[in-house]
């Protein structure tokens with residue numbers, strides 16, 4: 001029993017730093033909540049560690065979904081860049097899903113508005 005307790009403590013100690021090890025979404029372009037005069041050419045998200053992107057999705061408030069692909073494909077990168085088509089004025093939500101290098105499933109999102117002219 002004592003050996004098992006020691007093992008459990010060792011496992012707990014090995015695991016606890018892992019909670020802070022995964023990559024996080026850092027700065028985004030456009031910024032979350034940005035109101036833009038014109039359609040942004042791309043979305044760019046920085047991570048503090050490499051992330052293997054699994055899926056990206058852009059939807060308009062009107063419910064239109066855009067078929068997009070990360071510029072770096074599906075390889076792990078510390079920056080996600082997605083080229084955008086010309087977007088009409090409206091509100092948009094961008095969502096991504098990925099796997100951090102420690103294996104944790106991660107996701108994030110940002111919203112922005114295109115004001116148009």
Ligand SMILES: [Cu+2]
Pocket residue numbers: 018019020021022023100102103104
């Ligand atoms: Cu993690």
